Amino acid sequence: MAAAANIPHPLPPLVVEIVATRFRALGEPMRIRILDLLRDGEMTVGELAEALDTTQQNVSKHIGVLQRAAIVGRRRDGVRTPYAIIDPTVLDLCGIVCGGIRREAEGLADALGG
Amino acid sequence: MAAAANIPHPLPPLVVEIVATRFRALGEPMRIRILDLLRDGEMTVGELAEALDTTQQNVSKHIGVLQRAAIVGRRRDGVRTPYAIIDPTVLDLCGIVCGGIRREAEGLADALGG
DNA sequence: CAACTCTACAACCGATTGGTGGTTTAGACT
DNA sequence: AGTCTAAACCACCAATCGGTTGTAGAGTTG
Numbered sequence: 001m002a003a004a005a006n007i008p009h010p011l012p013p014l015v016v017e018i019v020a021t022r023f024r025a026l027g028e029p030m031r032i033r034i035l036d037l038l039r040d041g042e043m044t045v046g047e048l049a050e051a052l053d054t055t056q057q058n059v060s061k062h063i064g065v066l067q068r069a070a071i072v073g074r075r076r077d078g079v080r081t082p083y084a085i086i087d088p089t090v091l092d093l094c095g096i097v098c099g100g101i102r103r104e105a106e107g108l109a110d111a112l113g114g
Numbered sequence: 115m116a117a118a119a120n121i122p123h124p125l126p127p128l129v130v131e132i133v134a135t136r137f138r139a140l141g142e143p144m145r146i147r148i149l150d151l152l153r154d155g156e157m158t159v160g161e162l163a164e165a166l167d168t169t170q171q172n173v174s175k176h177i178g179v180l181q182r183a184a185i186v187g188r189r190r191d192g193v194r195t196p197y198a199i200i201d202p203t204v205l206d207l208c209g210i211v212c213g214g215i216r217r218e219a220e221g222l223a224d225a226l227g228g
Numbered sequence: 229c230a231a232c233t234c235t236a237c238a239a240c241c242g243a244t245t246g247g248t249g250g251t252t253t254a255g256a257c258t
Numbered sequence: 259a260g261t262c263t264a265a266a267c268c269a270c271c272a273a274t275c276g277g278t279t280g281t282a283g284a285g286t287t288g
Binding site: 007009010011013015016017018019020021022023024025026027028029031032033036037039040070087089092093094095096097098099100101104 | 129133137142146147209
């Protein structure tokens with residue numbers, strides 16, 4: 001919450017656009033799964049495609065979105081082109097959302113159990 | 115980061131879907147602006163429509179998305195139906211994203227200035 | 229009851245998006 | 259040079275989405 005304290009209000013239009021774009025980059029199951037895999041370390045497009053049981057083209061497309069959003073980056077390693085998470089805040093974001101989901105689920109379980 | 119520590123890995127498919135849905139609900143400028151206004155307190159659809167210079171139907175549609183994502187809720191107050199943020203974690207999310215944007219902008223400014 | 233206010237719903241249109249198949253580029257090796 | 263592999267680019271299709279218009283429902287006030 002401290003980070004939100006000194007945010008301008010109302011939000012400037014350009015900031016609104018950037019924020020929405022960043023959230024939209026995370027608003028796709030395939031991209032969440034890609035980031036979930038990249039939590040363990042860098043992977044190539046081919047490795048991701050195999051792990052996610054989809055095509056190389058599909059992974060390339062989705063990881064392109066994540067790269068344009070400056071969430072992941074790539075490097076050259078001989079014949080490989082491994083991708084890695086370069087913006088660690090996305091893990092915080094996912095952690096907050098997952099925590100909220102867990103809290104809701106527990107509240108629902110309590111309501112049903114008690 | 116502590117919240118992300120005890121997240122299952124790999125993420126279960128259902129969780130992936132829920133996380134993506136929640137992020138997608140935030141991936142629209144108009145919805146970010148609605149939440150930005152609701153930071154100051156509850157507002158009705160009509161008030162939001164006027165403040166955002168759009169139609170009542172448009173606000174109703176977008177706030178329906180936010181409500182189905184359990185981000186906002188409504189109550190009855192006589193003739194009014196004010197909406198309010200019921201999931202305070204979304205403010206944390208926006209704060210993190212805005213902080214990241216600021217950090218990037220400052221880094222870019224330093225790179226150009228120095 | 230009737231008129232009014234506020235909100236939700238449905239249909240439509242244009243634009244965007246996810247996924248696929250095919251092709252092309254860029255390196256690494258012989 | 260030629261070949262192989264990995265990754266990106268391209269065009270396409272079906273589905274979804276944002277915004278608009280028109281309408282219907284729910285509640286209040288006379």
